[in-house]
Amino acid sequence: MKKIIITGGNGLVGRYLNSVFEKKKYKIFSFSKEEMNTTDRETCYKIFKEIRPDIVIHLAALTDVDFCEKNPEIAYKVNSEGTKNISEISSYFNSFIIYLSTDFVFDGKKGTPYTEKDEPNPINVYGKSKLKGEEFILSNCLKEKFLIIRTSRIFGKNGKSFGSKLPLIMKEKKEIFLTTDIINSPTYVLELANSIKKLIEKYFYGIINICNNNWCSWYEFGIKMKEILKSEIKIKGITFEEYGKIFNVYAKRPKFSALSIDLLNSLNIKMRPWEKSLKIFLNKDLKIWEKDAINSIRKGDIYEKS
Numbered sequence: 001m002k003k004i005i006i007t008g009g010n011g012l013v014g015r016y017l018n019s020v021f022e023k024k025k026y027k028i029f030s031f032s033k034e035e036m037n038t039t040d041r042e043t044c045y046k047i048f049k050e051i052r053p054d055i056v057i058h059l060a061a062l063t064d065v066d067f068c069e070k071n072p073e074i075a076y077k078v079n080s081e082g083t084k085n086i087s088e089i090s091s092y093f094n095s096f097i098i099y100l101s102t103d104f105v106f107d108g109k110k111g112t113p114y115t116e117k118d119e120p121n122p123i124n125v126y127g128k129s130k131l132k133g134e135e136f137i138l139s140n141c142l143k144e145k146f147l148i149i150r151t152s153r154i155f156g157k158n159g160k161s162f163g164s165k166l167p168l169i170m171k172e173k174k175e176i177f178l179t180t181d182i183i184n185s186p187t188y189v190l191e192l193a194n195s196i197k198k199l200i201e202k203y204f205y206g207i208i209n210i211c212n213n214n215w216c217s218w219y220e221f222g223i224k225m226k227e228i229l230k231s232e233i234k235i236k237g238i239t240f241e242e243y244g245k246i247f248n249v250y251a252k253r254p255k256f257s258a259l260s261i262d263l264l265n266s267l268n269i270k271m272r273p274w275e276k277s278l279k280i281f282l283n284k285d286l287k288i289w290e291k292d293a294i295n296s297i298r299k300g301d302i303y304e305k306s
Ligand SMILES: NC(=O)c1ccc[n+]([C@@H]2O[C@H](COP(=O)([O-])OP(=O)(O)OC[C@H]3O[C@@H](n4cnc5c(N)ncnc54)[C@H](OP(=O)(O)O)[C@@H]3O)[C@@H](O)[C@H]2O)c1
Pocket: 007, 008, 009, 010, 011, 012, 013, 014, 032, 033, 034, 036, 037, 038, 039, 058, 059, 060, 061, 062, 063, 078, 082, 100, 101, 102, 103, 130, 151, 152, 153, 154, 155, 159, 160, 161, 306
């Protein structure tokens, strides 16, 4: 029986991860921010000492890119220092650590999908703080004791990411603006969670990208969603510059940060094209229209955050 600690367990990825591990083979200890704040080193240490996990899946992060830009101290404290704590404690207890990183560690200038060998060069605080987290993992953990997963634009049921909320926005609004010039790879959280499990079972370590096949702008993503939902919403495509002025967006985004999943495919872990996964999410997975999410949309929370 493998013991797994999940940090940031109440978030989108954490909730799905909880459901993919068989109870016979794994014992999951999933912690919310309130139960284990990763910036509180002493509490983290005590929890690790008690559980002595084989594996740690470190998800805890501030994921609102514009909040991070406006509050760099908090972003670095959680995304970088929190990861320093968790990586040091994991190393001390000889646990294997999995850290979820992001396509936002890249500047978006390459023009073709980023591979695991490409040099990061983040252009916003979120990306910089997550890259610092990667660096702490690299310096604190033995090479066969960590896995850094770079993923992007995750969507799934009850998530607070923009891709997760977009179906609800389409139910609520008559018209929406979406950007045409920020392009990356959507990732369906259920496939991400299953791939993480497969990588654990293959004892894979190092750095790897996970996302759905291919890439798109938010505008293309929205148009596909509208078609699947048969929604009446009017979608207006605008540039990121125009969008920033309307929604007070602070952080720059990489223009093209699609991720190559050739390495993942070479391990025989296949991801669907994003359009197919979006269809599965909307037609099969997304049955509940979350009241909280609808309320936050009514309050005006309708812009692209990550
Ligand atoms: N969402 C994406 O599109 C995306 C893309 C690339 C990479 N990632 C990475 O994937 C991971 C999981 O993302 P997600 O989509 O599941 O994000 P999420 O839904 O925002 O979940 C993150 C969780 O971390 C918690 N948290 C925040 N500060 C914490 C702290 N100091 N200690 C402990 N927990 C804390 C949050 O709690 P509160 O909500 O209460 O603050 C939240 O439950 C993150 O590391 C993120 O950087 C996400």
